[in-house]
Amino acid sequence: MGIQIAPSILSADFARLAEDAAAVSNADWLHVDVMDNHFVPNLTLGLPVVESLAKAAAQPLDCHLMIEDPDRWAPGYVEAGASSVTFHIEACRAPIRTAREIRAKGARAAMALKPATPIEPYEDILSEFDMVLIMTVEPGFGGQKFLDVCVPKIRRTRDLVAKHGLDIWIEIDGGISADTIEQCAEAGANVFVAGSAVYNADDPNKMVETLRTLATNASK
Ligand SMILES: O=C(CO)[C@@H](O)[C@H](O)COP(=O)(O)O
Numbered sequence: 508m509g510i511q512i513a514p515s516i517l518s519a520d521f522a523r524l525a526e527d528a529a530a531v532s533n534a535d536w537l538h539v540d541v542m543d544n545h546f547v548p549n550l551t552l553g554l555p556v557v558e559s560l561a562k563a564a565a566q567p568l569d570c571h572l573m574i575e576d577p578d579r580w581a582p583g584y585v586e587a588g589a590s591s592v593t594f595h596i597e598a599c600r601a602p603i604r605t606a607r608e609i610r611a612k613g614a615r616a617a618m619a620l621k622p623a624t625p626i627e628p629y630e631d632i633l634s635e636f637d638m639v640l641i642m643t644v645e646p647g648f649g650g651q652k653f654l655d656v657c658v659p660k661i662r663r664t665r666d667l668v669a670k671h672g673l674d675i676w677i678e679i680d681g682g683i684s685a686d687t688i689e690q691c692a693e694a695g696a697n698v699f700v701a702g703s704a705v706y707n708a709d710d711p712n713k714m715v716e717t718l719r720t721l722a723t724n725a726s727k
């Protein structure tokens with residue numbers, strides 16, 4: 508499973524995405540936040556940008572869809588070049604079908620949970636997914652304060668995954684920095700999204716390594 512760091516390009520310069528992807532060459536993934544101004548009150552980018560970035564970036568793309576109607580749009584992100592596609596369970600009408608379509612097209616499928624959405628109602632469909640993304644801020648914006656009330660949900664999700672003997676990654680997204688990453692790793696997260704902490708650092712690649720070391724040591 509392993510510790511993985513996924514810088515969010517939401518905190519990058521959208522006019523220099525290829526250069527800002529290269530600035531985090533040590534990262535395992537590039538996290539791409541797709542927002543539609545309906546599911547969340549913000550608008551970012553869509554399929555054409557993902558298609559171009561997938562060609563320009565060395566890292567695989569981890570697309571986080573914060574959009575209405577992911578049933579319709581999610582499979583298209585695999586065709587555009589994403590290696591992992593995450594949709595919000597709160598917005599999805601047919602999560603099993605959508606996850607199967609993502610996987611059938613060759614990408615990893617993930618469900619995302621907003622801070623107030625519990626994992627327990629989805630226990631029976633966990634096996635349809637490769638990853639659960641637990642939001643540790645309300646989705647919509649970078650640079651928000653980490654919500655520590657979400658940490659027990661990381662632990663409960665890790666316990667459910669173990670109970671069913673599944674090989675499912677747990678990703679954490681929102682307010683992750685050198686100050687907050689260790690408690691998430693201790694609770695069982697293994698994929699860490701960080702936007703402002705990485706791109707506001709003097710040396711983004713060095714921050715990726717700092718986060719990796721802290722999470723690796725805390726998860727032992
Ligand atoms: O999905 C989101 C926000 O909705 C995130 O991926 C943010 O982009 C993370 O930014 P930081 O909280 O790390 O600054």
Ligand SMILES: [Co+2]
Nearest residue numbers: 540571680700
């Ligand atoms: Co995100």
